Structures are given as C-alpha cells and as structure tokens.
Amino acid sequence: MGERANPPDGGNIEPVGLKAALEERYLAYALSTIMHRALPDARDGLKPVHRRILYGMRLLRLDPGTAFRKCAKIVGDVMGSFHPHGNQAIYDALVRLAQDFAQRYPLVDGQGNFGNIDGDNAAAERYTEARMTDVARLMLDGIDEDAVDFRPNYDGTTEEPAVMPAAFPNLLANGSTGIAVGMATSIPPHNAAELIEAALHLIDHPDATTDTLLTFVKGPDFPTGGVIIDPPSVIADAYATGRGGFRLRARWHKEETGRGSYVVVVTEIPYSIPKSRLVEKIADLLNEKKLPLLADVRDESAEDVRLVLEPRTRTVDAELMMASLFKLTELETRFPLNMNVLVGGQVPKIVSLGEALREWLDHRREVLVRRSRFRLGQIEHRLEVLGGYLVAYLNLDEVIRIIREEDEPKPVLMATFELTDVQAEAILNMRLRSLRKLEEFEIRKEHDGLTEEKAGIEALLASDVKQWKTIAWQLKEVHRQFGPDTEIGRRRTGFGESAAHDADAVSEALVEREPITVVVSQKGWIRALKGHVADLSGLGFKSDDALKIAFFAETTSKLLVFATNGRFYTLDASRLPGGRGHGEPLRLSIDLEQEGDVVDVFPYQGGRRLLVVAKEGRGFVVPEDEVLGTTRKGKQVLGVDAQEACAVVPAAGDTVAVIGENRKLLLFPLSQVPEMVRGRGVRLQRYKDGALSDIKVFTLADGLTWTDTSARTWTVTDLAEWQGDRATAGRLPPKGFPRNNRFG
Template sequence: MGEPPIPTDDGTIEPIGLKAALEERYLAYALSTIMHRALPDARDGLKPVHRRILYGMRLLRLDPGGGFRKSAKIVGDVMGSFHPHGNMAIYDAMVRLAQDFSQRYPLVDGQGNFGNIDGDNAAAERYTEARLTEVARLILDGIDEDAVDFRPNYDGTTEEPVVMPGAFPNLLANGSTGIAVGMATSIPPHNAAELIDASLHLIDNPQATTDDLLAFVKGPDFPTGGVIIESPSSIADAYATGRGGFRLRARWEKEETGRGTYVIVVTEIPYGVPKSRLVEKIADLLNEKKLPLLADVRDESAEDVRLVLEPRARNVDAELLMESLFRLTELETRFPLNMNVLVGGLVPKVVSLLEALREWVDHRREVLLRRSRHRHGEIEHRLEVLGGYLIAYLNLDEVIRIIREEDEPKPALIARFELTDVQAEAILNMRLRSLRKLEEFEIRKEHDALSKEKDGIEKLLASEARQWKTVAAQLAETRKMFAPETALGRRRTTFGEASVHKADAVIEALVEREPITIVVSEKGWIRALKGHVADLTALAFKGDDRLRITFFTETTAKLLVFATNGRFYTLDASKLPGGRGHGEPLRLSIELEQEADILDVLPYVGGRRLLVAAKEGRGFLVSEDDCLANTRKGKQILGVDGQDAVKVTPAAGDSVAVIGENRKLLVFPLSQIPEMARGRGVRLQRYKDGAMSDVKVFAATDGLTWTDTSGRTWTVTDLTDWRGERAGAGRLPPKGFPRNNKFG
C-alpha cells in the first residue's frame, strides 16, 4: 500500500490535474533558472551568485589594498546570508572571478592556488584567501548611497542588492556564459577602454547605430589573447543582431634554430581551451599519423604559454603545417555570440551591442540621480544640524543653563530658541570637548560649502544635459584606469586573416604520403593495399567475385568513379579500407542509385582530358578537373537517358577508334570531338539499330592495339580502310578482333 495523500489544512483532499501541476511547477523552475541563475543582468553584467559574492566580500570589508580573508569564511558568509546553495557552487564561481585567464578584468584578487590555464582545479577553500579588486570596487561604488534597490534575502533576515551600481561596463568587458531553460547566453570579453569610448560616443550621439559603435569596439578582447580571423562584415552582423560567432586562432611565430631548421612556437592559445588537453590532442594525432608534417610537440611553458612544434623536415611550409593543426585541433576555436541578457532585471532578450551599452549608460544615469538625491538629503540634514550648532554657539551660556537646570531640556531648548527636533537632539548629543571647536567661523564655512554643493545638486537634478555630462565625466575617469597604455587595458586579442592555402593542399598535409595499390572487384568492392603490389594472384575475393580494376597511386591521391548514370564521384585514397579483408562496397562511400552500375575507377592526375561516351554513340571530351565532385551525390557530366553511359578513357593520343554492337569499326581524328564541361555530347558513330560497344583513344603512329580473349596483343598500324569522319558508320574490324567487340 502506498502512502495516502497529504490532506489539506481543513482535512479535505483536493484533486489536481497532473498536466496542470507539472506545467505550473516546470514553469516556476524555468523562470527561477532564467532569472536567478543563468542569465546576467544587462546593467551590471552579473548573475545573482556573483553579485552576492561581491556584496558579501564588501560586508567583510575586503577592499583592494586591505587584508585577505580565507575563502572558506567568504563562502560561508555568502551561503549563510544570501546564496542558499552548495558551497562548491559559490567557491567555483568565486575562483573563476579570480582567474586572469578566465576573466578579462578579474573581480577577485586571489592568494594561493586558484587553478591554471592547464585546466587544473583551485586548491580547497580552506587553503586560499581573497579580497576585492579595483574593478570590483568600481562595480560596488555608491552601494551605500541608495544607488540601487535592495530586496530581502532568502530568509528575510537581511537585505541584498537587486543590481550593482556598476561604474564598469562589466557585461561586455568580462563577458558571460550560461545555459537556462530554453535559452542560453554567450558573451565574449571585450576591451573596457573601447567600450567606454563607444559609450561616450553614444552619450554624445543618442541616435548612433551599432555600425557607428564598431568604429570603437573592433571585436572581442580575450584574456588569453589570440587572433580573431572573422571577416569585418560577419563581426558587424553579429553585433547588430546579438547573434553570431568569432573564429579565434592561437598566436604563433617561427623560431629559427640554425642551419635552415626552425620550430614553431605557440605563445597564446584560444580562450577557454585547457592547455594540457590541447597538447594531449596534438600528441594523439601524432601517434595516429594524422599530422605527417609534424615531428614532435613540447610544452615549455612557465609563467607564459610556450608550445614548441617541431616540423618533420626543414622544407615543411610553416603556414601549411599550422593550417593542418588549425583544422584538427583546438588551436582554432569558434566562440559563439548570443547576447541574451535580462533587460531591466526582468525580461530575457537578445540585445545588440548598441542596446547593451544603452542599458548600461541609462543605468549609470539612474545611479547618478539616486546618489545625488541621497546626497541632497544628507546635506539638508547637515545644514539643519549646523543651524542648531550656530544658535548653541551664540547662546552657549543659556544652553548650558537650560541643560543643567531643566528636567526636560529638549522641549525647553526647542521653545527658547525655536529649534527643530533634529537641532535640539544634535545640541544635546554634543560632546564637551567639541565646545572649544565650535567656532562661528568654522560653522559658517561648512554651511557655505554645503549650501553651494546643494545648489549644484539641485541644478544637476533639474537638467538632463548636466546629468549626461556628469555621467560622461565619470566614464572618462574610469577609462583612465583601463587606458590602452596600462598593463590591464592593453588589447590582447588582435585581428588577422586565415591563410590563403588551398583546401586541397591542407587536406593533403593531413595524410601521410605512402604508395598504395587500388583493387576493385567485379561486384564493386574496393580496397587499398600498402605499397605497389604487382603480383595480385594471391588476392582473395568474396564468393564468385574476381579482380576487375587495379592501379598504383598514393594515399594523398583522389580517385574518380564513373557510373552508368553519367555521374563522376570522388573518393579520397586515404579513406579507403585496407587490404587485409575484402574491402567494402563502393556504394557505401557514394550515393549511387540502385539501378546504376560502376563503369570505371581511375586515379585523378589533374590536367588530363577524358573522353566520356554513351551507349547510343554520343560523347565528348571533358577536363578531368571539371569531374571532381564535392559531395557524395557526385557530379553529373554526361547527359544520359536512363543508365546508358558506357565508357570513360583518358584522351591521350590523336585518334579515336569506335566499335559498335553491329561489329563496325570507325577511326577518326580526336580533334573532331569538342571539349565540354557537361552535356549530351556529339555523335561519334552512326548506327541503323544497336549501340556502341567500346571506344579507344590512341596515337596513330603507334597503331591501334587490342587484346583478344586468349590474352594475345594485336597491333594494326595501317588503318586506311577504317578511317573516316566522326559520325560515320565504319566497317568490319581487322582479322583477330575479339568477338566481344572490346579493345580489352
């Protein structure tokens, strides 16, 4: 028996639809994940856990330049007061804020082992210590001056900030990544000085577009450097829509080692890639012989990254070697851009660069107004107190008499000198030692200064132009801290272009060059034997299958497969099965219709011309380069009706011999056949009925050669009787020509 349902307070059991209950609960979970975990706020660029860590450290007075505190103490306070989750969740978030290879501008200053670029974890929280950085101080600046709203913490015992004042463009400067429910965010780090320049331009030109801002923000600026090879148009499109990505490559240089030899030294690796995993991957590829141009990889890193790549030989092209590594390893990565943030702290939205900066500068203006109003209130209170002090100073003896003689001095003071409650309280709370300092001159001086400041604040609150001018001045001040001349502000990621090496050259560089022998069986099974094997008598085939085509080539070569449907298919020799078994059917590597058959397989040489012919006696010459296909579906070259292509042969020679099923042979000059890229071709031989049987291209001086069914070779040099014009009928072949009407 299962547990009975839990009754409600009044003892009745209320039935609830499962679908409705699940929807309600899942929606609550999804909203919680989006709002309180995964997406950063557009104004301060922080997620709740980071905001709570910074505020908790502020309460512990861990200011920059001050002392460090144990990370365990910080994590404990944050967990107990603000973030009721696992301590590892909080500690991991704090560690990331301290890593200079994760954060472009770290918010936590860590002491101890906070992990490294190799991917090693930080030491336990009981061993490490931390305090805030200057950047974090900027983000918190003004939090005690009513700059932002506060809300009750999770148990209602204290309060936490809803958002930070954010005097630093943290959202874009440090970036953010997160996965919520049904949405995600991915924002790369940027250069703070560039962001502030763009913000100043936006304040001066409220109608500016994202394109205008790209004059200042060139692209991401990753803490680990690297080279962005994305095109400017692609970058502009990504920032305009808030979605896109950036291709990021490692920075490398060629280091001469004497006598014409060299090594490649990688000094910066892409953002977010653990160095140890990268070296491991390169070493694995070396062992698998997938990097024939590379001899060795060494990690000589100390404080800085230094990966040494040794080429196989001194004549290896460094660009080509790196291009092959970029293709196969994380020396090139793509960082996605998906600027999905909480606008106003409430609405998830994908924003453009313009909208992101607009949210930040508007927030800065709001913070300025709130701090100004707070300061205005403080000044009014102080002026009121100073007025009371002045009265007390001018009537000191009377004030002392009232305090000494009256049972209730406060009402008496208020009645005697027409004081306010605040003034009377301030006079009563004065220390005796202050009396000697209460000189009229000092009081009036402070009163005048505060009155002047109050007047300035009132003018500021009344003028939007003044507000924006003040915000701009604050931003300009912040920019000085992160100017390009400073160590922290200098741009680390630069922009470049991908190498101009052809894809073929790069693919070839990924394959070890070795001789092989291609074997194709009658039933269309293909394999590649190691080395150039001349004697194939010992080769085994499946069942009643037997050898059909064989030729020598290399692992870096391409193969052309011609089928009866008039299509050419391209295969990489390096991807063919080895010679230990029976190979595998060619149809597994290409998308060949069931009705079509494979006519021939030949090595791609490049630069040759091929003669393709169809059954009804049509054909043309085609450049071998035009026959290369980019997909498994192949490339249609010869136009056919159904499946009636019969022949492909290299056009090496000056004459063409065609024989039909009617056993008529015709010889004519090769020059009479046109060269085309694709089509149905021209008539090679005319038939009353029947079709073409075979075609051959040969050199007239060598004569026409064929092999009969017994394996004997025949050559005829005098072909006068069979010579004619293209599209002729031809005559019966010479004595000894095979009965199967094939040249062999």
C-alpha cells in the first residue's frame, strides 16, 4: 500500500460549491454547442464545420473546373488548421455536402463513392476526391476582399472567416438540422429561385408580410421530390411563426400491366428516408399480414427511384391501398420546421420566413459595403502610385541619376519631387523592363479610369438606394444561374391534397379480414379465437373464472364495451390477444375504474338503436353511432349516481318488456322511451325497493319469448294483462317464467 496523498501544505485551496461549479461548466458547454456546433448562422446558413471545410478547400484552390483532390488531404488540412475534432466528423460533413439527395444545392462536387439514397455509407476518405461547386464559389465570393471578419483559429497560428460572404441564400435553400443543448433546429430545403424572388420583393417592400412572401416561396423543395399535402393555411402559419411541420408523401402513379390489372410505381420517396429501410419495412408489414391489399413490393431502382407495389387483386382501389401504406410506412413522413438560427452569429432565435430573408439581405449589404471600401482603398493606393510613375516619367534622367549616385536615394527622391513614401517605394521597386511601358498616355488613361471607378464607388457608399439596386442586380444574376428553367433550379417537390377516405375503409385496409370468436370471462378477461367456434365447452379459464360472453365477429370489427359506469368503450378486434392463453384483462385496453365492471360486449354494426338501462329502472334509447369512442376513456352515455348501469339491448321492435328483482313484469310501447345522446333517462318501471333485473325489446305481434333454465324456449302471445304504461309497477310473470328473472 502506498502512502495516502495529502494536499501540499500552504497551498491555496479555494472551496467551490458543487452546484455553482456544475452550472458554470455546463452552461459553458451548452453555449459552445449552440454557438460552435449545432445551430447554423442566419447569414450564410452554415455551421462552423461546413464553413471550415469550404474555406479549407478555398485555400487548396479547389474551384469548380479545377482538378479534384483527395478528400483525405482536404480533411487533414481542415482538421490541422481549423477544426480539431477528429477526421471522421469532418469527412461525414464533407460527404453530406456532396450528396445530391441530401443537399438541394450541393456545395461539394464529389468523385467516387459518396453513398446513396439506400443509406449506404461513402467510401473511405483516401478513395474519394472532391472540389467545390458553383454554389460554394458563390458562398465564398469576395472573401479575399475584406467582405467578412476573420478570427484567430483554435491555436492562434492562422485565421478563419467568422461568416461567409454568402451570395447564395444557403440557409433556406439547403436547410439545416441540428440538436444543441436545450434547443434544436430543423429547416427544410427550399427552391433558390423562389427565395431570390421573395428577397427581391423584400428589397422593394421591406414591410412585406409572410403571406405576400408565400406567393413566391410556395413551400419546401426537397432534393428527393415528393408531394407536400398540408393545406396552404398550415404552411402559412408555420412560416409566420418559424415553427410547424410539413407532411410529405411519396410521388406515385398507376401503370397498367394489361388485362385490367395494374401496379403502383413510386418514383420519389420522402426526404432523408433511406430507400432500403423503407422497402424492408413494407416487406415486414406484408409478412405480418398488416397490408391485406398489397401482394408484393419490388425495388427496381437504377439511377432513379422505382418501387413497384403489386395489389392483391385487380379490383383493389389504388388510392385506398396507398392510403394504408401512407398510414403505416415512411412513404408519408412529417418534416418538422423549427427555424432556430444564430442571429448576427451570436443570439439563438426562432425566425419567420421574412426575418430569415432579411438577415441574409442585410448581410449582403454589409458585404457589398465592405468590398466597396476595400476596392476604394486599392484604387486610392494605385492612384498614388500612378502619380509617382508620372513624376518618374517626366523626370526620368534625374530619377536614374539620383538612384545611381545617392547612397540613400529614397529620401532624396521624396525631397526632390515631393513624393510620398508609397510613391518613392513604387519607383524604387520598378523593374528596368517596366521603363519601356512608362508612357504618359497609358498612365493618364489608367488614372482616369480609376478616378471614374472611385467616383462610382463613393456614390454607391453614399446612397442606400444604389446599394440595394446593386444587391438586386447581383441577386438577378444568381437567379439566372439557378432559375426554374435550369436543371438544378427546377422545382422538385409538388403540392397536393390527401385523398379523403372513409376512416373505416382505411382501417379495414390495414387488417386482413378473418372470422374470429370473441370470448369475455366473468372477471373481465378478453381473447379472440380464430374462426367461428360454436362449441366453447373445451375453453379453459383461470381457477375462479368462467365464461360470461361469447360472440362471432371479424378481425375488421369494432367492439363496443358497455360498463357499469354508464360509459361505452370502443375496441379494435384486430388488436385483441389470441386465444391460446387466457387472454388479457379488458382494463389494459380501457380506462375502467377498479370498482367498475363490464355489463356487455358486442360487435358494432352501425345504424342500430340501443336501449341503455340503469339498475334503478331508468333508461333511454341512443343511436349506436353516437356511442363510438376514440379514446381509452370511452364515451359517457348513461348518467349514473348511486345505482349503476346494468343492461344494453338492441331497440329492435315496438314493445319493451322489463322485469324487476321483485318479480314484476311490465310491457309498454317503445315509443314511450325518448331517444337521447346522453343523460339519465326516464323511469321505465317503478319499485318500492329493489331494482331492475332484465329488459328486452320485442315485436308485440310475435309474442314474448324467453329461455328457461333447462334451455327450453317459451313464447306467450296473449300479453294484455301485463301491458301498461312506462313507470308503472307491473304484475307477476306468466307461468313457466324462469326463477332467475331473466329472459335468457
């Protein structure tokens, strides 16, 4: 065992609260992530890693049209000079900038395997090569002319740009996604030509509303195409607030294959969905019999996407089949919009469409002013030099004599001809071969040209109107390059409406239609046996449980559960547990309180009328379509207080037969019971004490039928002595009526 390490004596030990230290350090980490990693700058739409890649490529002179260079060289230079975060992170970002299915306007022109829409990775950086695209050149245009601020790199050995000049609306054109600490960003790609048209309108009308700008920018324009199915109001709201989302669907069409049969061909899939994963998911759903309308899926893609979907039969409705696929697969996705960007490179803020364009335009103006001032400085320097050259030309022999004979010719030249330091330096640095070019005419011509240019720049810097006019001209040049009539500028994503299908038809299209037998036990356990099983004598139950209800249905059926709390719950038969075990408690599927119990379970048929009754003898008729619930909480129909709901029967007939626990039978016309959607109902039979035992609706002309405990059926047609009005007491039932007071 070594000695225990003790702190050195006399050292300054400063106690720091753990909470304060953690807060301070975590805040520093959060700010670093927000500022230097995850959120794009509103001005150039780039994150630091992308900006550094482009600048590194600029230093390597990888302009469009030049020779490609190995990506390993680019990544190494960027990592060594600007981005000390591991080569894989840099290479992944570089690859994404080159993928035409990930970037609407790629910034990198790649040669080699840069991955594909199936989700396969790019080859290693030593095998791939890259150079910049025209878009990247526009992003860097003017960077050597003091257009933007530079800051020291991570080790202070060189400098890197804080933002790009960005002559291209990259933030919205290519979009951006990122997750920082406590905030995220998600901006879809857009059409550059539309963005520029909106920006030109914004120059002329600075107070333009989002709705006005949306006449130019219709919505996102994804590199992989697809169809946006949101209504214009939803799109407008998203762009006005900077938050929202877009529902994006695959583009498809029918292809006739002869003899009345067809296939559906998907030619464009939603953005950022790997095609192989999509096909895999559809195949899995086919195997699980979740897509009964679909027979087969094939991927016949080559350069273009081509997914072939074969319907089960030629009579299948293509729209309905696609609706079921859109519901279950990533053929329909939602792309979130969260325009959270760094405004001024400093402040994270959620911006609207207009604010995003405004940030870019203001940046373009700043770039224009800085480039103009830089050019002005160059012109002034050149004019000064030309003035010196003119003096040298007019006094050439004297200048040569001074240079030959004087030990320090510079101060003598300056004193003799009243030259500035710059002029004297320029004359001394002139090569002998340049003397033949030294002609007064040429010097004066260049001087006049530069003087004119200088006047133009000074006028530009003095006038806001001229500045915006110049910016508009620059934008129109970019628009010409990426206009709707160019291959890259043509809009790819369309707009449409989701076809309105009956919800039942779609849900049926998701389930294979098969017969089942639903079994509910007395303790409330439910299961579905395959097929229509008539003999249930062999069914097993838990030791203290037994059969309560059993009926035939189909996997596409909806089941209605009526509980003692007066609520109706709706279940999908396709989601019931199988019949191999004891099933599952109904309470797993519905929110039924502990003291509540199931009164009845039956298949929903639609269009019927139901009579619902409480123990105390109150009840009313409710249309079956009104009791369908969409949530686990169900739908409150019968209001119950101290008593609980005890029966629900189809209201098919003209007469109600009700028998109480006091063994009194009463018959009265069904027309005396009101039809309601919800409520407490009206009294059906009066009791001194006791409650309702059973109820039935029947047709009086057919007689009253019941089944006794020995399973014999009795029918009585002479019922005059039991007939009366609703809410009376009734009389003892006919001979042969079961002792359990049930109609059976």
